[in-house]
Amino acid sequence: MTDLILIVEDETRLAELLGEYLRAAGYRTAHLADGAGVIDWVRAEQPDLLLLDLMLPGRDGLSLCRELRGFSALPIIMTTARVEEIDRLLGLELGADDYICKPYSPREVVARVKAVLRRQRPEPPTPPQTAALQLHPEQLRVRAGEREITLSAVEFALLQTLASAPGRIFSRAQLMARIYPDSRIVSDRTIDSHIKKLRRRLAELHPQGELIQSVYGVGYRYEDHAA
Numbered sequence: 393m394t395d396l397i398l399i400v401e402d403e404t405r406l407a408e409l410l411g412e413y414l415r416a417a418g419y420r421t422a423h424l425a426d427g428a429g430v431i432d433w434v435r436a437e438q439p440d441l442l443l444l445d446l447m448l449p450g451r452d453g454l455s456l457c458r459e460l461r462g463f464s465a466l467p468i469i470m471t472t473a474r475v476e477e478i479d480r481l482l483g484l485e486l487g488a489d490d491y492i493c494k495p496y497s498p499r500e501v502v503a504r505v506k507a508v509l510r511r512q513r514p515e516p517p518t519p520p521q522t523a524a525l526q527l528h529p530e531q532l533r534v535r536a537g538e539r540e541i542t543l544s545a546v547e548f549a550l551l552q553t554l555a556s557a558p559g560r561i562f563s564r565a566q567l568m569a570r571i572y573p574d575s576r577i578v579s580d581r582t583i584d585s586h587i588k589k590l591r592r593r594l595a596e597l598h599p600q601g602e603l604i605q606s607v608y609g610v611g612y613r614y615e616d617h618a619a
Contacts, residue, residue, distance in 0.1 A: 395440035395509060396420045400430055400456075401471070402448055410443065413498040414505065427451030431459055434466060441505055444488075446472040454486065461487040467508045471496070491561060493609065511559050524616070525597065527552055536597040546571050547590045550583075554604060554614035563611040587612060 397414050401407040402425045411421040422439065424430060428450030434442070442460070446453040453470055460466060468487070473494040489508045492501060526535040532548045534541050543551065549571040554562060564583045571586070587604060594603050605613055 394418055394420050396422065396437070397441050397443060397505060398430075398433065398437070398439040399423045399443045400427065400448065400453070401425065401443065401445045403445075410498055410501055413502050417502045417506070419505070425449075427453065427456055430456050434460065434464065439466065441467045441469065441509060443501070443505070444468055444470050446470060457486045457488055467512050469501075469504055469508060490559070491610070507559065525551075525555065525603075527555065534594075534597065539597050541593050541596055543590070543593060546586055547593065550586055550590055551594075551604075551614075554612060558614050558616045561607050561611055561613045567611065 397419045399407050399410055399414075399421060401410070401423070404425060407423045407425070411423060414421050422433075422437070424433060427448035430442075430444075430451070444453045444456060448456075453472075457468055457470065460468065467489045469490045469492060470486075470488045471492045471494060489511070490504050492504060524536065527533075527548075528535070529548065529552065532543050532545060534543060534548075534551065550567060553567060553570045567583050591602055591604055603614060603616075605615055607613060
């Protein structure tokens with residue numbers, strides 16, 4: 393049976409548009425315009441993924457996400473109309489699998505849905521790929537197949553953090569806290585500079601594409617099989 397996507401969105405025209413794109417991609421969809429009935433609907437219908445708006449009548453997306461995570465591993469993609477809200481959501485670490493800021497392209501939403509569902513399900517064994525990195529913290533070395541590079545301590549800490557949760561978005565503040573545990577004051581652009589250098593080094597191991605991807609206005613994430 394095809395996957396069922398529950399769209400919880402109070403903007404009816406937007407929900408209808410998303411539904412059209414998702415159905416064209418082969419998914420079944422359902423729509424709720426109010427947060428009050430979400431928990432009961434999820435328990436009864438067992439959807440495969442939830443597209444959950446942050447600001448809803450009846451009940452907000454934050455409290456819904458908290459309660460859902462108390463009893464379900466249902467994949468959740470949260471949406472919000474404000475970029476600054478995403479940093480707050482990341483800080484709260486509510487357990488959502490991805491975050492999208494409005495206005496967004498319906499095609500991007502479909503791509504995110506596919507990516508989250510793919511990460512949730514074990515895939516059949518495949519031959520080793522060049523994107524699979526082996527990290528050796530003691531030597532600050534990274535291997536991919538027969539190739540190997542040595543990173544600086546900061547670069548290695550960044551890579552280790554991002555690679556520990558493929559697909560998860562890390563804000564600049566979260567990355568800064570990991571690589572500078574002494575809470576020194578540094579600019580957000582310091583992280584961008586380190587990421588730029590790290591990407592350049594990783595290209596020596598994986599020239600086919602970037603393993604560390606930018607999420608505009610939010611931060612960075614690591615993808616296992618970037619093409």
